[in-house]
Amino acid sequence: MIELVDVRKEFDGKSVLAGVTGRIEQGEIFAVIGPSGSGKSTLLRLIDLLDTPTGGTIRVKGIDIHAEREKSLAIRRMMGMVFQKPAVFNTTVSENIAVGLRFRGADGGRIREKVEEALDMVGLAGYGERRARTLSGGEMQRVALARAMVIEPEILLLDEPTANLDPVSVEKIEELVVRINRDLGTTIIFSTHDMYQGQRLAHRIGVLMKGGFSQVGTPREVFTLPATREVARFVGIENIIDGVVVGENGASVVDAGGVRVRAGWLPGPGEEVSLCIRSEDLRIAPADAARTPPGRNALPGVVTAVVPRGPFSRVAVDCGVPLSSVLTWKRVDDLDLREGSRVVVSFSPESVHAVRRD
Amino acid sequence: MYEIIEGFLEAARLIVTLDADVMAIALRSILISLTATVIGTLVAVPLGAAIYFGSFPGRKGLINLIQTLYALPTVVVGLLIFLLISRVGPFGFMRLLFTPTAMVIAQTVLILPIMTGLTISALSGVDPVLRDALRSLGATRLQFFGNVMKEARFAILAAVAVGFGRAISEVGAAILVGGNIMASSFASSTRVLTTAISLETSMGNISESIALGIILLVIALGVNLVITAIQHR
Numbered sequence: 119m120i121e122l123v124d125v126r127k128e129f130d131g132k133s134v135l136a137g138v139t140g141r142i143e144q145g146e147i148f149a150v151i152g153p154s155g156s157g158k159s160t161l162l163r164l165i166d167l168l169d170t171p172t173g174g175t176i177r178v179k180g181i182d183i184h185a186e187r188e189k190s191l192a193i194r195r196m197m198g199m200v201f202q203k204p205a206v207f208n209t210t211v212s213e214n215i216a217v218g219l220r221f222r223g224a225d226g227g228r229i230r231e232k233v234e235e236a237l238d239m240v241g242l243a244g245y246g247e248r249r250a251r252t253l254s255g256g257e258m259q260r261v262a263l264a265r266a267m268v269i270e271p272e273i274l275l276l277d278e279p280t281a282n283l284d285p286v287s288v289e290k291i292e293e294l295v296v297r298i299n300r301d302l303g304t305t306i307i308f309s310t311h312d313m314y315q316g317q318r319l320a321h322r323i324g325v326l327m328k329g330g331f332s333q334v335g336t337p338r339e340v341f342t343l344p345a346t347r348e349v350a351r352f353v354g355i356e357n358i359i360d361g362v363v364v365g366e367n368g369a370s371v372v373d374a375g376g377v378r379v380r381a382g383w384l385p386g387p388g389e390e391v392s393l394c395i396r397s398e399d400l401r402i403a404p405a406d407a408a409r410t411p412p413g414r415n416a417l418p419g420v421v422t423a424v425v426p427r428g429p430f431s432r433v434a435v436d437c438g439v440p441l442s443s444v445l446t447w448k449r450v451d452d453l454d455l456r457e458g459s460r461v462v463v464s465f466s467p468e469s470v471h472a473v474r475r476d
Numbered sequence: 477m478y479e480i481i482e483g484f485l486e487a488a489r490l491i492v493t494l495d496a497d498v499m500a501i502a503l504r505s506i507l508i509s510l511t512a513t514v515i516g517t518l519v520a521v522p523l524g525a526a527i528y529f530g531s532f533p534g535r536k537g538l539i540n541l542i543q544t545l546y547a548l549p550t551v552v553v554g555l556l557i558f559l560l561i562s563r564v565g566p567f568g569f570m571r572l573l574f575t576p577t578a579m580v581i582a583q584t585v586l587i588l589p590i591m592t593g594l595t596i597s598a599l600s601g602v603d604p605v606l607r608d609a610l611r612s613l614g615a616t617r618l619q620f621f622g623n624v625m626k627e628a629r630f631a632i633l634a635a636v637a638v639g640f641g642r643a644i645s646e647v648g649a650a651i652l653v654g655g656n657i658m659a660s661s662f663a664s665s666t667r668v669l670t671t672a673i674s675l676e677t678s679m680g681n682i683s684e685s686i687a688l689g690i691i692l693l694v695i696a697l698g699v700n701l702v703i704t705a706i707q708h709r
Contacts, residue, residue, distance in 0.1 A: 166612050205603050205606050
């Protein structure tokens with residue numbers, strides 16, 4: 119549906135996109151996630167023909183959209199876009215939603231019918247005659263979504279559509295996105311810096327970092343098997359240990375400043391790697407009671423902090439390398455964990471995901 | 477002090493009794509300045525839009541020049557038009573000097589820069605997200621221009637009001653090219669509120685001046701009220 123080939127964009131000599139390559143399939147929800155300033159908005163704007171790339175090619179249904187100028191309008195009319203900042207035209211809600219239909223010369227009856235339908239879909243039935251500027255941010259964003267939907271785009275682009283909204287509005291917009299994709303088969307590309315939103319909505323995720331996709335894959339792949347150290351950090355993997363692969367008794371282990379860690383898979387000896395371990399895969403037990411099953415990694419250490427986080431506590435342990443795990447409050451009390459407690463942190467080699475470092 | 481109080485009382489009487497001379501002067505002021513504003517709008521709004529949407533070398537410089545001309549002194553405009561239409565000037569043959577038409581021309585020239593400049597500002601004030609939204613909704617170039625202007629309509633209306641306010645309150649150009657003439661016919665007279673105030677005050681007719689001054693203020697206030705009402709709708 120959409121092919122990105124080495125797409126580059128510079129603003130005043132400053133590179134924002136430095137070669138984005140990827141494919142978005144027809145009918146899928148594709149999330150572009152990445153930290154602020156990673157070029158997510160720029161990428162979406164380039165696809166919607168709102169900006170011109172400095173280099174590279176964007177093909178929509180095989181058409182090089184930035185090369186064929188005379189087809190610009192027709193191509194743009196295949197797409198709808200919702201922007202991060204909720205913004206409405208200074209007129210009624212109905213008139214806001216009708217704008218795109220008017221551009222296409224739809225007649226009055228059809229406009230009324232489509233607008234009513236759209237209002238109903240976004241949960242704003244009865245709001246048609248209100249002045250759009252008097253709505254809340256969440257309602258305005260739903261008007262913006264309805265405005266983009268009535269033109270029945272084949273591709274819907276959403277640029278951080280929920281970034282400034284309250285949790286209830288976020289939930290409504292997310293529901294709508296899923297419904298639009300499911301009921302109408304619309305291909306949806308949305309950007310977000312909220313990795314969990316990416317996980318909730320997307321069929322596939324592209325992690326945009328340093329001007330390019332560091333990884334493209336299903337949410338499961340991205341969250342459990344991050345391709346690089348940066349992706350691991352961004353998707354919320356709290357334990358990242360840097361080390362070098364060395365041989366030990368005929369097997370490969372990672373040496374991280376004297377601490378030895380076994381992993382399910384490792385590259386050859388001498389390679390520099392980062393080990394990614396999710397907090398929830400770590401077990402913490404008091405040092406004296408520790409009976410670690412054979413084969414598991416078991417690292418003795420000292421608790422350095424117990425920090426409350428919602429219904430859980432994050433327990434940080436210095437094992438020569440810093441590690442942290444998430445435990446319920448009750449578990450923390452039962453184990454009598456506090457700063458200075460001596461503990462053993464254990465985890466299976468299979469829960470260790472190794473990535474090469476450049 | 478007594479004279480001033482007396483002046484206010486007399487002014488009230490002139491207004492309440494709809495004194496014929498005073499009303500004629502007020503009506504003429506409104507007609508001349510309104511005409512100048514209508515012509516100014518027909519030129520300034522399209523011109524402002526063309527400058528705003530256009531891209532040509534010297535665009536920034538042109539906008540700077542327009543903004544500088546906001547402060548164009550009214551007597552200088554008066555002098556310029558006087559030189560052009562006086563008997564020895566290039567347009568002298570048209571015999572426009574000391575006619576209401578000359579005043580309309582002078583006032584139009586006077587308010588063009590500020591109306592054009594404020595139109596450009598009004599269009600720049602439209603949220604860039606809305607401009608992106610229009611394009612992404614598939615607007616043609618014309619639909620895009622039209623809708624951006626529609627979005628800026630209240631700010632453009634304010635530009636028109638500022639133009640009218642400047643036109644009706646200026647005195648320098650009106651005196652120079654109008655001459656403050658009170659002729660027998662309404663249409664060939666050129667006495668307006670500002671020139672009349674200037675003349676009556678210099679002749680010591682304080683009450684007439686105060687009455688005319690109050691009317692001028694009321695007109696300005698009225699225009700503002702109408703604009704505010706429209707903007708809050």
